[in-house]
Amino acid sequence: MKRRKIILIVISLLLCYGVYSFISKIEKDKWVNEPPAIKYSEKRENKVWGGTLRGFNPALFYGKPLYDLAKAMSGWSCLRNDKKIEKLINEFPEEYINFQEGKFGKTIGHFALTTNNMLAIRKLLDRGLNPNIMDRYGDAIIIDINSYPYCKSPESLEILKYMIKKGANVNLYSKRAYTTPLIEASKYGRLVNVKLLVEADANPNFIDDSADFGPYRSPFRSALSAALSYHQIEVVNYLIFDQKVDFRTLKFSEDSKFHPGEYQILYDLREMFFKVNSKRYQEKMKLVAYLKTQGLDYWKTPIEERFRSNPNYTPEYLSKY
Template sequence: MEEVDPSCNPVQPLLEGGSGGTATTGEKQKDAMVDLQPGQEDYSNYDIVRAVQFGIMARVYELVEGGLNVNEMDRENVSILHWAAINNRLDIVKYLVGKGAIVDRFGGDLDSTPLHWATRQGHLTMVVLLLGFGADPTLRDGQGFSCIHLASQFGHTAIVAYLIAKGGDVDMVDRNGMTPLMYSSYRVFGYDPTRLLITMGAGINKQDKVNGNTPLHLACQTGNTCVVKMLFDKKADLDILNAKGQTAMDAAAEYKHANIVKRMKQERADRGLDHTNFVSKFTGNKNTRTRVMWWFPFFAVYAIGIIPELSIPWYYKLILALLSAGIWKFLQMFFFDERLMNIVPVSVYLSSKLMMYITWFLYLLPYVEMTWTKTVLFLLNTVLLCYNFYMAWQTDPGFIKSNREQKLQTIIDLAEKQTLTLNQFCSTCLIHRPIRSKHCSACDKCVAKFDHHCPWTDNCIGAYNHKYFIGFLMFLLCMLSWCVHGTFAYWRANCPFDIYEDGITGILYKVLKTSPWVFWVGANAMVHIVWVTVLLSCQLYQVVWLGMTTNERMNHGRYTYLSGNYPQSHAHGHSHGDDKECKHKVKNPFDRGPIRNLIDILDLQFCGLLRPNRIDWMNLYSLPGHKTPSLGKMNFGVSRENYQFV
């Protein structure tokens, strides 16, 4: 094998040609691919290469049975099997191998095997077939790439998953010491297959033997922010030096990726690196910042209401207000980060709720005519609100779990059934996703019957806590209504007003002068009523009237089972022009009518009169009434004994 110049970038040659080699080779392979069937032509004059490219089985059979050597190489040093592999001609490959074609024959300018050619083009079915016939995925082509390197750099996630599931080394190195993760970090600007490789245990801190770069160095060189974030989440080492003596942040700076440099500095601060004193170490601690952001709404909500309420001169109030604003700016500067809007909603809800209950008992209760019935209803509403919020907050929404052996077996089964696509397979959790499920990026897990991720409960809403979420919204709306009712009762008793006599400004002056705290609480309650009413109405409309989840309603075009044409290869069951908007009507197979939908979502049952339709959403992979295909039978005409589970 030829020596490699240590000064060169081992991935740079990949950028010079369309197929990972020279431009000439890339053009040849592109020309070799034929997707369209020709018209009514006379195939009798086709040579073997053209017949294979067009998939003319009859002509291939005629030539081979007439004495053609199936292992004969053409003038470009390419075998017939290569042409069949790159054009994904499964039947022709079966026939040629049956006639003695050498599966691992090297050929072409890149000195590669048919398996390499199929891998470059992303033909998963061909890869499965060739492996079944004994092709060796660990063989390296003329550039030193094995199949997993090719699949990784071209973003063929399904092939990467299958090769690893069949026992491939997730950290296999090419002749330059580059791993699959390094190639995907450098070349693929998206989550996959990098996310899959990390999940499968790829070494995130390995260095190539030429330039000493880690996957993080390579992602920083190309400005691959998506991969950089994933490597941060997996705690990639930030201090490793490459052959130039550069850290990953130095590499990002050299290539002028300022946004990545900024993120790198933040990540180093989160990990407590580069701190010179106790203060910087304290403010840079991620857990400390999380606690500060979580508790900040309690301070802010009460400060806004208490300072105007105090019986002190106005200039003291002004000083306290300025001091509070200074504290807010200080916290914003040293403790708040991009996670703020993911952390504060729960604490905003809890602080607002506590404030309203305190106000109810200290200010409003004496002015509300609380009969025995009202008292019971108020206490019952309080108990049910707390219960439903806690259950929506803490209940497992339906996180789908599996062990490593199950994950690998799932990959093999889906690939061999020709159904290993990212629509059915989660490249993070490495599972066969049940119907109506979705991967939540916030929780980083797949959720059965996924509705949405709710920041107000800091949890996903799915199969097992959806009813609690709806209950939470219903009883929260009742509690807010109680609060508004008490606020107006307080105002009627302490500052009667008339809209025609006082006007809006006069009313505001009266209520603020009477009690700024009660005004602040009442304003909060009325604002919360608006969004809770809207959210509850949307939820009830979706789950009761439509029988759909929020995710399905927002993304119905992605799901074949909502098209009424299940199953279909097209994303929503029919075809239309690329520039034409899809206006098809959604047909939901899970809609059982408003009453039964309500019974199902709330899981109501009563003496056989109310009977919810209970479905195991964790294990439902096809529509009810549709037979789930068996995963134990091969579709390629290849003995399953050729596949060994590792």
């Protein structure tokens, strides 16, 4: 009797799940054909999907031949079936390779990068994926692969090389995100990416003069300014010494509330705190010595009070940093 009762409970649960799945599918199929203003509203997404759709949610491709592929690429990387993913990539219709979903404008290539699936990106490139396509936020694969968290893996470097081989635009400029592949690589201190991009004809002297907001100016408007702002001294020195990028192009505007009309580099260097005699410290001192020959005395640049009053920085250290 007890065993029969358990079986009946299990059957009831399965029936309930089946009914729920059937109703859920009807609701999702209805959702596919709704106008964007309705289907992408928070209320509607919560009702159909149980939450707001994000850039890593395969539901963005529901109703398209890409949905199964997006699902296969989602979740923990250790649980992915690479053979299944490759099979799905080879099978979906060619016209969907650069299809952009309706909410964020992401291609399946954007989605593969979001899920950190470098193998899938390579296979998609072989099928004709365009890495220069931007989504609605100005993100493109050729730009984003140089940024955190992707840029640190050896696999991403190989994919970057492959993208370039496939004709990716190393000088692609995103007006919405105010960035280029080289700016992203410089920002995150990925010197190997920076060198690779420059060797592929990325322009190290590019400056985004549109990234001005009244008296304020984006600190990431060039590869050099991005490297300085993020304290990537190795990249800074590569750009200045190897690529002859002129630091004089970076000045605070005359109406800036911070050091009006002065060179940005001296104040950025004052923000760089490295252990004395470390490799990065030596790189910094190399640049300091060079600037002195160009008429800029780093040692006369004032140390801000917030650093002087910080107990972590002793007077002895401040005299050397």
